[in-house]
Amino acid sequence: MGVLKSGFLFLVFTVSLYPVFVLLLTNPWLQRHALYAHKLHSGFYHDVNKPESFGFAAHQVTPFNVSTPDNEVLYGWHVLPLATVAANRDALAATDPFDQALSLQLLKSDPEARVVVNFHGNAGHVAQGWRTDTYRALSNQPHTHIFTVDYRGFGRSAGSPTEAGLITDGRALVQYVLSLGIPPSRIVILGQSLGTAVASAVGLSFSDPTSELLPQPLLGAKTETAVFRSIILVASFSSLPDLLLSYRIGGLIPVLAPLRGSPFLVGLISKYILDTWPTGLRLNAYASAAASVATKNDGAGNVHILHARDDQDIAFAQSEKLFAMATGREVEVLPLGTREEAKDGKVKVRVEMLQYGRHNRVVTYAPVGLAVMRAFEGL
Template sequence: MPSVLNRVALGLAIAVGVYAAVLGALLTPYLQRFALYAHKINTLFLHDIDSGEQFGFAKNQVTPFNIRTPNDETLYAWHVLPIDVYARNERSLLEEKRSDGMVQDFTTTEAFRLLTSDDTPNTHVLTIDYRGFGKSTGSPTEAGLITDGVALVNWVLHVAKIRPERIVILGQSLGTAVAAAVALEFANPGHVKEEEGDRKKPLLQSGISDVTHPATFAGIIIVAPFYDLPSLLLTYRIGGFLPLLLPLRPFPSLARMLTSRVADTWPTAERLAAHYASSNNNVGARSTLGSLQVMHAVDDGDISFLQTGMICRRMLGAKCVGLESPAVVDVKEKGRPRVRVEILKYGGHNRIVTYSPVAAAVLRAFEGL
């Protein structure tokens, strides 16, 4: 019996030692970002992402192309045509001479012509790989990913020349943090900041964002968000099972010390609250106040849906009630964007973006409901 207990004690000691070593290693920004973004795990060899057909799209419905950022990173992007636009223009799309792989100049394509001339209420999709992911260059940081999001929106505004009231920004998971920051940067240029001791300083360098005038979009849709990264880490389970900092719950001071060393904090709730508050400041410069919709599923195993309730309370205070179970909070105040927070019964963490409530949120934003 003593030998069994000794082996158990030794095993526990080794496990605690390994856990402590992992936490110690994660105090360095490089390893933090390696673990947070997991961008080094690249599965491009499994798929030809230049071919939309491999993912169920029609031939030439997807156009892969590149977007340059102000700090000289190259972002791999997709444009996806709405299926009704594709069906009406299938012959011209198939007759277009297009080499295999990425399109060098998207502006010369039939897809670009359809994007820029489509005045009907269709939903064209433009999406990017953030820096360091997929075929995009660079390495991810909080400031870098925000710059990437701003670069994409600026491309839509200034190259495709799509009006802000025809744009919906949608982010899921980590993308919710990017979407919140991008929305705030356009609503109040230069307002995206980071903590530095007791002060706040601009997170994006002067000239990096290329945002000079306030703009409000048809809608901002946030799917499966988190309040901020430090608070998320206290409850996050890797793969939905392995807790990261939950073992430190009996030691709150140690947990606070570790979370205070997080390099990229992603304060989503603060940025959404600032975006909501800033809507009143520049209303004269806007043709629309747009909408803000936040969605989360109860069965999300990666990010607890309770994080969305926390975000709602940070924005709307006592108006957020009943979000401990499937429910909807819908608030419209004069001079501010409409806010709708919805807790779904099902959807998980990733599948939720394929569910009808998210598609309905996009339509709701475009139709001003």
């Protein structure tokens, strides 16, 4: 009886705290700290300025800073292809590890150079968790450079995160890569979790800078449009309000799931969500805009969505819905494997369901590397 009583009291205590939890999340400051979790990182004992401590070859990673149009300074990494490091070992060893000159020269002088612009998920910093495994895996591909930054407020980057701010950050990184002389046709944009929302918005911002689905005016926007080799989305979601109906913090603590039976309460709480990240709508707009910008028959602009069925943070149904919204299909349960669709006036959208990988580790798995390789090779 004592165990049952304790369990009952714990249940009552938990249920009574839930309304307080939801009410607290309507506070803008708390909401953004909960969403972006940018203060949760291992920077106090992991020095991101020592990439070798994360398993990289000496001088394979060059830290750099990039400034945004609204004057925030972002911290980033340029990861060299491992083959390039091997071929230039002595020259790299003779340079200051924070001097970008040689690493950028090696990028610019390689006519086959390719760039993966990586947008990571929430929490942590550029080198946290499985992120470094992703960079190492991709840098094993020939001629493949990786550029990544911490969004504003994350890691060593200045500022505080907002939806408009992260889109500005993503655009600033892409503009930086373009300024190095790398054409859009040799750039793949890769996003994981929150990074998929950033990647989709950034892709749309270059194919249609005036889109009403983007924060306007778009900081740093130029009149010319561009479409990149591919946009690859790993563990994505259709929109933040929709995600919160099924999302569980750490795979355990539900956010809005207990309210799903009450459309009124869901609608009421949704009005307080500041950053909605409507990725499904943006991806649909991108699929149309990119088709009109991309060079005919070059395979550029395609979208590849990957999701693990054992993802405990974001249900794979979110990627199914994203695929449906991007292509105009009805939502359906997709079997393991791939499905793709290209309609008149739209680029091709591919979705791939993986059996394993969970939420974070999946981006290190071979299917993601294959997606990058397929994009660059035009397969």
